[in-house]
Amino acid sequence: MPKAIIIGAGPAGISAALYIKRAGMDVTVISSKGGALLKAEHIENYYGFPEGISGAQLYENGIMSAKRLNADFVEGEAVSLSYDGKFLVRAAGREYPADAVLLATGASRLAPPVSGISEFEGRGVSYCAVCDGFFFRSKAVGVLGSGEYALNEANELLPLAASVTVFTNGEQPAVKFPAEVGVVTEKIKCLGGDDILRFAELENGEKVGINGMFIAYKTAGSTALARKIGAAADSGRIKVNENMQTSVKGLYAAGDCTGGLLQISKAVYEGAKAGTEIIKYLKNL
Numbered sequence: 209m210p211k212a213i214i215i216g217a218g219p220a221g222i223s224a225a226l227y228i229k230r231a232g233m234d235v236t237v238i239s240s241k242g243g244a245l246l247k248a249e250h251i252e253n254y255y256g257f258p259e260g261i262s263g264a265q266l267y268e269n270g271i272m273s274a275k276r277l278n279a280d281f282v283e284g285e286a287v288s289l290s291y292d293g294k295f296l297v298r299a300a301g302r303e304y305p306a307d308a309v310l311l312a313t314g315a316s317r318l319a320p321p322v323s324g325i326s327e328f329e330g331r332g333v334s335y336c337a338v339c340d341g342f343f344f345r346s347k348a349v350g351v352l353g354s355g356e357y358a359l360n361e362a363n364e365l366l367p368l369a370a371s372v373t374v375f376t377n378g379e380q381p382a383v384k385f386p387a388e389v390g391v392v393t394e395k396i397k398c399l400g401g402d403d404i405l406r407f408a409e410l411e412n413g414e415k416v417g418i419n420g421m422f423i424a425y426k427t428a429g430s431t432a433l434a435r436k437i438g439a440a441a442d443s444g445r446i447k448v449n450e451n452m453q454t455s456v457k458g459l460y461a462a463g464d465c466t467g468g469l470l471q472i473s474k475a476v477y478e479g480a481k482a483g484t485e486i487i488k489y490l491k492n493l
């Protein structure tokens with residue numbers, strides 16, 4: 209049976225899962241625990257809760273309703289998305305194949321706190337090792353991050369680059385990086401160079417020479433995942449048509465990650481729409 213994978217278990221992802229399961233189709237929701245709802249203390253403007261409801265409770269209710277319909281869940285962070293006849297989502301140390309994928313990972317509200325990132329975008333700063341790693345072959349590259357996502361990007365770069373250094377920017381590494389990867393835990397003061405990126409300057413004054421810096425800060429956001437597979441995205445949001453389809457066939461996006469009104473009702477609508485479109489798409493394969 210054709211299969212869908214949904215990345216993200218917030219209102220958009222769960223809403224899609226409910227429609228897909230009720231159509232009797234196979235769906236796995238891959239999600240880390242987090243998202244905007246868990247930050248929302250009390251919600252008073254969503255239909256059906258006369259006393260309001262906490263974001264955390266609404267989040268749990270959503271997951272419970274999809275589990276009641278027997279949707280599969282994988283707890284973990286999706287760190288990569290590729291296509292090889294089927295979509296392949298890498299998460300929790302393995303690859304999950306699918307015929308259709310829905311990106312529902314919410315809005316990326318965290319900008320990496322390092323000056324020089326936007327200045328060197330396209331001139332050394334990249335958001336996708338699998339897309340841009342080739343341009344940095346035999347060069348010294350850095351990865352900004354400290355977790356699973358940074359590990360994935362470092363592993364993509366190791367066979368290509370002359371050296372790979374992970375900059376955790378003051379955080380303790382949350383994963384074990386391979387021995388060949390340098391790990392710098394000192395905070396970065398800024399990225400510097402001339403027409404291209406040349407170095408990362410640390411707060412202790414040391415300059416580490418790099419020609420590329422791959423941003424893998426915290427978790428892989430929707431636009432980072434979309435870009436890995438060539439789907440159009442700009443200013444932190446994924447471009448979709450009225451059917452929530454991205455520029456890549458079989459790849460859909462819904463919720464905060466598509467921009468516009470960042471509210472539950474809009475995420476639920478887009479999840480429902482994406483779910484019904486995915487059902488049609490899978491039935492026609």
Ligand SMILES: Cc1cc2nc3c(=O)[nH]c(=O)nc-3n(C[C@H](O)[C@H](O)[C@H](O)COP(=O)(O)OP(=O)(O)OC[C@H]3O[C@@H](n4cnc5c(N)ncnc54)[C@H](O)[C@@H]3O)c2cc1C
Nearest residue numbers: 216218219220240242243244248286314463464470471472
């Ligand atoms: C403080 C705050 C208060 C708010 N108050 C309200 C309110 O009162 N009313 C209202 O309507 N809206 C409110 N919102 C907005 C609302 O929470 C969002 O619009 C809504 O949650 C968006 O749903 P979503 O499914 O698109 O994303 P999210 O709810 O953000 O869910 C995204 C999911 O994806 C997961 N995820 C992310 N990256 C990955 C990855 N790489 N791999 C696997 N999983 C991943 C996350 O862990 C999460 O489970 C509030 C938001 C905030 C931050």
